[in-house]
Amino acid sequence: MLGALRHPQSLAYLAGSLFSIIGTWGQHVTVFWLAWELTGSTSVLGLLATLELLPSVLAAPxxxxMADSRVVSRMLWKIFGGAL
Known part of the structure; x- marks a missing residue:
């Protein structure tokens, strides 16, 4: 696994992913902090958290x-369009 880090493309991907994750979490913290500062309501924070997770909760089943009913390789081909 660590052998992949010898390739420049892998390091670029890792660095990009790291910055993306830091940015995403920074945005989450900022939005929740702003909501708290503007409203002071824990209910609003709960609503924001619910709305943030709702797409995942709805898409997971x-x-x-789909994963249980179809051949996985065919499904991955449709999802990723042959990029694999």
Missing amino acids: IAGA
């Missing part, structure tokens, strides 16, 4: 059913 559908994706799970």
Whole structure:
């Protein structure tokens, strides 16, 4: 696994992913902090958290059913368009 880090493309991908994750979490913290500062309401924070997770919660059963009912390689081909 560490052998992949010898390739410049892998290091570039890792660095890009790291900055992306830091940016995403920075945005989450900022939005929740702003919501708290503007409203002071824990209910608003709960609503934001619910709305943030709702797409994943709704998509997970559908994706799970697709994975259970179809050949995985064919499904991956459709999802990623042959990029694998």
